[in-house]
Amino acid sequence: MRLLHHADPRPSAELSRADLIDLYRWPEGGSGPVVRSNFVSTLDGSVQGLDGRSGSINTESDHEIFALLRALSDVIMVGAGTIRAEGYQAVDLQPWQRSIRSAEGLAPFPILVVVTRSLHLDPAFAAPPVEHGPVIVVTSGDHEPGTIEPLRDAGAEVLQVPGPTVNLGWVLDSLAARGERRILTEGGPSLHRDLLAAGLVDRLSLTLAPSVVGGVGHRSTAGAALPERADFDLDFVLLADDQTLFTNYRRQVAD
Template sequence: MTRPALQLIFDRTGRAAGVELDDAALVELYRYPDDGRRRLRSNFVSSLDGSVQGADGRSGGLGTASDQHVFALHRALADAVVVGASTARAEGYRAVDLQPWQRDLRASLGLAPFPALVVVTGSARLDPVMATPAEGDGGPVVVLTTTGKPDADLDPLREAGIEVREEGEELDLGAALDRLAGEGRPRLLCEGGPGLHRALLAAGLVDELSLTLAPVVVGGEGMRSTSGPGLGTALPFDLSFALHGADGALFTSYRSPTTVDDGQRPV
């Protein structure tokens, strides 16, 4: 896999700074533990002035080549990509397809050929086209919603091959994620949006926050990585490691101090 150079500039475990990481070292840095415990990592790219949206209103407008590679690596290492419905609509989410190097990496780690796409939605008003990947083969799609939705909204999704889970009158995110983990999908990756991210943080479900700083300023009124009411008490996170991309992107990984420390990443 061809990518811009990535240099380790901080590691809480004491690894020497200034080291350029090869592919194997980068995988080791980002891979999930193999202990079967549920772990949720969120991944966002932000401009220097705090926007998670580029000039085109989409997060992809901020990504450098190195960010695109790390984004792809996150997906290659996850069992499920979790996303809110608004972001799925805005960003045109489809069943997750992968490049050959991602599939080879998953095979070497004993993972399923593709991660599932898990869409969290209150309305269940989604385009059934998301059941199919943009090209080639792709993973399954699961929709998490509440009970009481009209068949006119749910039937087209099910007919397209999407698994629709009505989780009750209120969606308990922790219980829903536990069920995914119990089904063999403990490595969870949240890619947004800000409303879902805030809900996951408020519920104490985010184990690791992976934030990329793109070397640009965009102005405007772009969204942050969270939206909604304040959390009341600021949630602390500890810097785990930081990388610098040759194209100017800065990669940071922050972990929740409440997450079990088992000597592996993310902890």
């Protein structure tokens, strides 16, 4: 994998895993949440393959960066639709990922945070038969206890946001107050749209897989237009040997 662009010029030699950690590490300092979104897209803009899942457009190098970002995060935040469509479970890690987390002073596993208004989830996702990290299900405050207990019985913490909707800013601030400020969101498109609309995405990582699928697959956002355009500055670009392109952006900050 080679570095094509960076604000601080570096040699274009092959990058080591340590180099990649330096590039993707969350910024130090501050106590507030820092949110990075990570999506893979085909060249024609689909975040889904022909089977309707993102996994069928992943490349070998994308799997590596996907795993690296998980190793560097405190929280992996996803919507309930992604849990259902992609077969997500509480996060387990490979030994090399856990080694990175130990060196970075992070907990053994990131927390899987699932945002859901409806609570239409199979509780089994929270208790896979492997060693795994914690699960927090975030929902609105108007659910009856009976709808929540199956998730708690499966080992998930259920965090109810005050009111009938899920205020994402409140959720992120609550996580940061626990010391969980490195937030990675992997979708889906509706959650990504809502985070962008609220101005909560600080870093945006978009992987371009060298393939075209056609059809009507989702984009990385879904739903209503944003209240105003969200602009980002290019941070760095990587090119992998398998021709996958990794683009990385930072949200523009008004002067």
